[in-house]
Every structure is written in C-alpha cells, then in structure tokens.
Amino acid sequence: MKSHVLRPLWVFLGLVVIILVVRLFYVPGDFGIWERGYMYGWHRKGSEEFWKNYKVKYRGSEYCKDCHSENYSKLMQSPHAIIPCEDCHSPAIDHPENPPKLEINKSRDLCLRCHYPLPYPTSGRANIPPVDPDKHNPGIECVMCHNPHNPLEGLK
C-alpha cells in the first residue's frame, strides 16, 4: 500500500523496532522481574556478587587472641571483657600485613562514650560507673592512670 498518510506510521514502527533491538543488547541479561512483578520484583543478579565480595575489615576479637594472648586473657577477666578489641584498636583488616600497626584510640572521648554520666532510666547507660570529665583530672588521657584492659587492677 502506497500512501503518504501511512508513511509516518512506518517511521514510527521502525523507531519501535530500533528501540527494542537496542534494549535487547543494552539491558544486561541478568535483569529481570521476579514473581512479585514490576512492584517489588526487580533483581540484579550480577550485583549480588559485588556486595558479597566486599572487603571484610572488622575481624573480631578471636582474630587477635592468638598473637596478643596476654592482653586478651587480661581483658577477658575484667569488666571490659564485653568490649571487642577493634572498638578501641580500630579494624584489623589484614593486620599484621596491612596495616602493620593499628591506630589505638586513647582519647578521653573514647572512654566517655560509655562513662559520661547520663543516668537515663530505662537505658543501660544508667548502670555504667559515671565519670564527670570536667571534674576528674581534665586534660589527661584516662590510660595514663587506668589500664583499659583491666580497669579494676588499680592505678598505674
């Protein structure tokens, strides 16, 4: 059928075909719709691996135990045993290869995260021995006198 009226229709259909062909190659093969449909069913299978292979940085206190057994066993007998090593010593990552030395947080603010006096009822904070940083030796690092691995052992 030859008609100038229908010509735009062929152009339109051609565009649709081109877009569908481009879509076929451009959209990754793992892109699909699950049984939950267009609402919640999107999935990108290829992206799951990316998140699965993300680098683990916090290794847990068990990782420290064998080489630093002295500090570990001391800590385990103190009220601070609940605190993981990496909370103060920063994440181990691949220590001792990388980083060879961990950054230790010795600031007063670290201790005050728990020990600043906030006697809030219905919060675990009320049960922690309070230390008023403005009255208790201001300006001096806590670890100058207290042993964080065993705070009950007495002053240094």
Place this chain on the structure above:
Amino acid sequence: MINRRDFLKNTVKGIVGVTLPLAAFEIIDPKKLFADKSDKADVRYVFLVDTLKCVGCGMCVRACKLENDVPYDAKVTRTWVERYVLTKDGKVWSDSPKGARDGFTTSKIDLNADGFKDIKNEDIEKAFFVPKLCNQCENPPCVQVCPVGATYQMPNGIVLVDRTWCIGCGYCIMACPYGVRFFHPVYHTAEKCTFCYHRISKGLKTACVQACPFGARQLGNIKDPNDPVTKVIMTERVGVLKAEYGTKPQVYYIGLSKEVE
C-alpha cells in the same frame, strides 16, 4: 427484536462471564508450583534491637562507617543512634549528633540551628537510646519506586543497590519512610545498609553487631525456629517502626516507646 427468552439467556451468560475470574482460565502448571516450593529461600534475615541494653556509645555507627567505606566525616551514615529525652512537662527532645558516630558525651541535646538544650537530671521522666538501620522491609517502597530497577530485594530479604545501574535520581531516598537511604558522596548513587551482606554470607556477624559491647543488636533468621532472635520475636513483646505504612519492616525493637519515630 429481542424476545424475553433470548434476553434472559444473554443476561445469565453475561453475569457468568463477568464474575468468572481470569484465573479460572489459567491452566495450572505443575512445574511452576514445584519451582515455587523449591525456590523458597530458607533464610530470611531479620534484626533485633534491644533499646533497654543500648547505652548510646555509638561504636556500631563507627564500625559501620569503617567497614562499609562510608566517608567518615561526611554527614551520612547507614546506621545511627537516636537519643530520646522525655521531660516531666510532657516534652520530647531527641538528637543524634553526627549519627552518634562519636557517642553521646554530653547531656546537652543538639537541636541543630536552635542550639543546645541542657536538661537537668531531675526533670527527666524517661530517656533512652534507639539505634536505627535499614528495616529490609518485606514490601520495600524504595524498590517499588526505582525507575530503572537498580535496587532489588534478594530472596533472603536484603535490599541492595546496584551502583552500576543506579542513575542517582533519588526517588528511593524520598520513598523510604525511615530515611535510611542517602547519596554516597563518592559514588553518587543511592546507598543503604546491606545488613553487611559480605559478612553474614561468610557466617560473620554484621559490623554493628560485632562492635556492640552490650548485645543491643542481633541478627537472626526468622525462618529458623531455633534461632534465638526468632524465639524472642515470636515469644516476647517486640515492636516495629511505622507499621502503619504497610512496609512490613523486619527490624524488631524491644522496649520501643510511642515517641520514637
């Protein structure tokens, strides 16, 4: 001209036709049913937060930022801790300075532009800390609104973002009723808590669970009846945030209060 007999016949046919559901014409595919049953994942991750144990030390926030390479000094975080102070005059004060990355080391409530509010201990009626993170909703609104399908829910319930496919339009950030999504300042894509999928898939705890000295945070599998977290959720009084949104959030709270938003 239609007679009465034909009119009644056609009426009956019409009513039957309209009321028959489309599903009645669908031939049941046994393969599909079988696949449905075997396809069901045996893991569905849930989270349990015990607000009675939380002391607001913020170690979880710090650990999350370092573990997941969320820029440490940027004002964005995947998890945060909120402080709520309810005074005897009926007012509610809450803050979360830097997402509690450095904990709460002052009694002054950070009101941002309105300065600080110091509340005397004797005026406090209730006060507590509430850790927040992605609720990994069963009906995730963030997934629903994504125009390019870059965010998706895995069968284990975790919602992830594909950084290579996200166009950064921000719809998901607006859609989340819990405000857990943000733009990653480096990748310029939507970013959210992944329940540390890289860790839990290796059998490790999430960074925040591991860093918490008080056991206020726990990860569990709701499909395992012997999981301690499942037992708590099934037998104890737990709450979820903004249940009225119908998102079916999967982070459960012990000791939740109505003031928590």
